[in-house]
Amino acid sequence: MPYEKELAAAKKAVTLAARLCQKVQKALLQSDVHSKSDKSPVTVADYGSQALVSFILERELPSESFSLVAEEDSGDLRKESGQDTLNRITELVNDTLASEGSNSFSTLTTDDVLVAIDSGKSEGGSVGRHWVLDPIDGTKGFVRGDQYAIALALLHEGKIVLGVLACPNLPLASIGSNQQHSSSNEVGCLFFAKVGDGTYMQALGGSTQTRVHVCDIDNPEEASFFESFEAAHSLHDLSSSIAEVKLGVKAPPVRIDSQAKYGALSRGDGAIYLRFPHRGYREKIWDHAAGSIVVTEAGGIAMDAAGNPLDFSKGKFLDVVSGIIVTNQKLMPSLLTAVKEALNEKASSL
Ligand SMILES: Nc1ncnc2c1ncn2[C@@H]1O[C@H](COP(=O)(O)O)[C@@H](O)[C@H]1OP(=O)(O)O
Numbered sequence: 168m169p170y171e172k173e174l175a176a177a178k179k180a181v182t183l184a185a186r187l188c189q190k191v192q193k194a195l196l197q198s199d200v201h202s203k204s205d206k207s208p209v210t211v212a213d214y215g216s217q218a219l220v221s222f223i224l225e226r227e228l229p230s231e232s233f234s235l236v237a238e239e240d241s242g243d244l245r246k247e248s249g250q251d252t253l254n255r256i257t258e259l260v261n262d263t264l265a266s267e268g269s270n271s272f273s274t275l276t277t278d279d280v281l282v283a284i285d286s287g288k289s290e291g292g293s294v295g296r297h298w299v300l301d302p303i304d305g306t307k308g309f310v311r312g313d314q315y316a317i318a319l320a321l322l323h324e325g326k327i328v329l330g331v332l333a334c335p336n337l338p339l340a341s342i343g344s345n346q347q348h349s350s351s352n353e354v355g356c357l358f359f360a361k362v363g364d365g366t367y368m369q370a371l372g373g374s375t376q377t378r379v380h381v382c383d384i385d386n387p388e389e390a391s392f393f394e395s396f397e398a399a400h401s402l403h404d405l406s407s408s409i410a411e412v413k414l415g416v417k418a419p420p421v422r423i424d425s426q427a428k429y430g431a432l433s434r435g436d437g438a439i440y441l442r443f444p445h446r447g448y449r450e451k452i453w454d455h456a457a458g459s460i461v462v463t464e465a466g467g468i469a470m471d472a473a474g475n476p477l478d479f480s481k482g483k484f485l486d487v488v489s490g491i492i493v494t495n496q497k498l499m500p501s502l503l504t505a506v507k508e509a510l511n512e513k514a515s516s517l
C-alpha cells in the first residue's frame with residue numbers, strides 16, 4: 168500500500184508531540200510564553216513539538232531523503248536570552264522520548280534539538296516529497312487552554328497525499344451545535360487520511376479506528392458552520408452574512424481554534440467551515456495541508472472563496488482568493504454562490 172510506512176511514522180510522531188503539548192498546556196507557566204517578531208505567542212511546546220516530529224520522522228524513515236516545511240525556526244533559541252528556553256525544550260523532548268518506552272531511545276543534546284527544529288526550513292514546492300508541519304496550530308487556543316492541533320501532512324509532487332491531525336482537547340463525541348448533549352466527556356482525537364483511502368479517527372493513544380464521513384446535509388437551513396474563535400483571524404461579520412443571511416443557516420456559529428475545525432467537519436459535527444482572514448494576511452501551507460486531506464478523504468471539498476482548488480505546490484505560502492471555504496459536495500454549489508454574492512456586496516460597499 169502506498170505511503171503505509173509514512174503514515175505509521177507520521178502517526179507516531181504526532182502522537183508523541185501531542186503528549187508533549189498536553190504536558191505543557193497543563194502546567195502552562197507564564198514564563199513559557201514568548202513573543203515572536205510577528206507577536207504571535209510561541210511556547211516551548213511549539214518548538215518541542217517541531218523538534219520531536221522532525222526527529223521521529225527522520226528516525227523512522229532513514230532511507231528517504233528528508234525535507235520538512237515547518238512553522239518554527241531556532242533563531243531566538245540560539246541567542247543568549249534563549250538558553251533557558253532551549254534547556255527546557257530539550258528536557259521536555261527527552262522526557263517525551265523516554266515515555267515512548269522503546270529501547271532505541273537516545274538522549275538528545277541542545278544542539279540536536281536545534282538541528283531538528285531547523286530541519287523544518289525547506290521551502291516545499293512541486294517537485295519531490297516534503298513533509299509539512301504546524302507543530303501547534305492555534306497557539307492562541309493552546310495558551311487559553313482551548314482547542315489546538317498538531318498538523319502533519321506529506322506533499323508529493325505538489326499534492327497532499329497524507330495527513331495526520333492530533334486534536335488533544337477535541338471531545339471524542341460530536342461538538343456540532345445541533346448535537347444532543349453527550350454523556351461522554353472523553354477528549355483527544357487523532358484524525359488521519361491517505362489519498363484514495365478515506366479518513367479515520369481514533370482516540371489519541373488508542374488503537375481502535377473508525378472511518379469518518381462529512382455530513383450529507385443538503386438543506387443549508389439544517390447546516391451549522393465552524394469559524395475561528397479569534398475575530399482577528401477571520402471576519403465573523405462576513406461569515407454571518409453568508410451563512411445566516413444568504414444560506415439561511417439557523418444554528419449559531421461554532422467557534423473553535425485551529426484545524427480541529429477540519430477534524431470536526433470530517434466526522435460530520437457541522438457542515439461548513441468559513442475562513443476569511445483580514446486583508447494582507449497570507450495563508451501558509453501548514454495551516455491547511457493536513458486539515459484539507461482529512462476533509463476531502465471524508466467526502467468533503469476545500470476551496471478558496473473563488474472556487475479554486477487549494478494549491479500546496481507553490482512553496483510555504485498558500486495563495487488563495489479572499490478566503491477558504493469547506494463543506495460537503497451537496498452544499499458547495501450554493502455556498503459558492505452565497506460567498507460570491509457576499510464578496511461582491513462587500514466590494515461595492517467599500
Ligand atoms: N492574523 C491572522 N489571521 C489569520 N490567521 C492567523 C493570523 N495569525 C495567525 N494565524 C494562524 O491562523 C491559524 C489559527 O487560526 P484559527 O485558530 O483562528 O483557525 C493558526 O495557524 C495561526 O497560526 P498559529 O499556528 O501560529 O496558531
Ligand SMILES: [Mg+2]
Binds near residue numbers: 207208238306
Ligand atoms: Mg504561530
Ligand SMILES: [Mg+2]
Binds near residue numbers: 301303453454
Ligand atoms: Mg497554524
Ligand SMILES: [Mg+2]
Binds near residue numbers: 213301304305
Ligand atoms: Mg503554529
